[in-house]
Amino acid sequence: MSVSGCSVNGVGFSTSEVIRANGAVVILTRTLGGALRTGPDGAGLAIGYTKTLAVAPDSPAAPRPGDYVFGVSVADLPLAAVIRRVVGIDFGLNREMVGATIGFSEDAAFARIPSDTSMLRRLVLSPDDPAGIQLRFCQEPASCE
Amino acid sequence: MRVIGWSQKVAVIAAVLVLLSACEPAQLYLANHTVVGINAKVNPEQGNGILVIGYDRTFATVIPRSVEQQENGLVTRDAMSALVCSNLVVDGITIRRYTESLATGQAATNFANNLGAQNNAAAAAKIKNFFDCFQDQGRPPANPAGGNQ
Numbered sequence: 306m307s308v309s310g311c312s313v314n315g316v317g318f319s320t321s322e323v324i325r326a327n328g329a330v331v332i333l334t335r336t337l338g339g340a341l342r343t344g345p346d347g348a349g350l351a352i353g354y355t356k357t358l359a360v361a362p363d364s365p366a367a368p369r370p371g372d373y374v375f376g377v378s379v380a381d382l383p384l385a386a387v388i389r390r391v392v393g394i395d396f397g398l399n400r401e402m403v404g405a406t407i408g409f410s411e412d413a414a415f416a417r418i419p420s421d422t423s424m425l426r427r428l429v430l431s432p433d434d435p436a437g438i439q440l441r442f443c444q445e446p447a448s449c450e
Numbered sequence: 451m452r453v454i455g456w457s458q459k460v461a462v463i464a465a466v467l468v469l470l471s472a473c474e475p476a477q478l479y480l481a482n483h484t485v486v487g488i489n490a491k492v493n494p495e496q497g498n499g500i501l502v503i504g505y506d507r508t509f510a511t512v513i514p515r516s517v518e519q520q521e522n523g524l525v526t527r528d529a530m531s532a533l534v535c536s537n538l539v540v541d542g543i544t545i546r547r548y549t550e551s552l553a554t555g556q557a558a559t560n561f562a563n564n565l566g567a568q569n570n571a572a573a574a575a576k577i578k579n580f581f582d583c584f585q586d587q588g589r590p591p592a593n594p595a596g597g598n599q
Contacts, residue, residue, distance in 0.1 A: 400494050408487015416480040420514035420530045423555030430548040
């Protein structure tokens with residue numbers, strides 16, 4: 306259930322569900338009302354219904370599985386992928402988008418990797434089956450199979 | 451208090467957009483954007499703008515063009531090395547499934563070299579298993595670069 310109101314980075318009048326997947330923690334957040342985002346990669350404001358699926362590597366810093374009535378902040382998590390669906394108005398003011406959308410929009414950032422990084426990763430992302438999401442970071446191909 | 455006119459406001463906004471547009475991408479970025487409705491936006495990293503009325507879907511890969519590297523004690527600049535196999539399945543207007551195998555930096559260069567190595571077929575086979583889009587191809591790319599399947 307979502308309550309109409311405002312949230313900042315997923316915390317406020319939002320509900321979140323944290324699900325443990327294969328090598329990943331999936332955070333599903335729903336907001337009805339205003340949803341303000343302050344991160345440099347996705348800063349903006351959505352007004353309407355917002356559903357965000359965030360995938361973070363499974364680590365001690367990740368939130369514990371369960372339901373969170375006032376949402377969970379993912380601002381400090383190293384996210385591997387994010388899918389955000391908005392029905393309403395979405396204003397973006399970040400390095401990937403400066404503008405606005407009215408209607409339905411789906412923004413997915415599958416990878417955002419600094420240019421000086423040497424890494425190997427495999428991601429299987431199924432938004433309708435969060436528990437089936439797979440994320441692997443490895444040094445050799447064999448350990449990622 | 452001094453109140454600035456609308457023309458000055460427009461000039462300030464334009465200056466901010468120009469400054470943002472001058473930013474060089476510093477991250478490998480794979481993204482998908484779908485809109486049904488009205489969308490007006492500028493992409494500062496790619497330096498372009500778009501106005502959409504109706505339906506539009508874009509899948510983009512942005513590879514940094516200028517990465518600092520150390521080579522024989524000298525600092526050089528080159529495009530980022532990346533080896534990517536990605537597969538996006540869309541049903542209607544929403545994403546159903548996305549799979550990706552990705553290597554960046556030195557790891558991408560090493561994998562690309564091993565992919566073409568004639569004397570290490572086992573290593574090449576493992577890499578082809580990992581990067582599934584190379585499984586049906588006889589010859590790998592000469593230089594690693596980003597790509598979408």
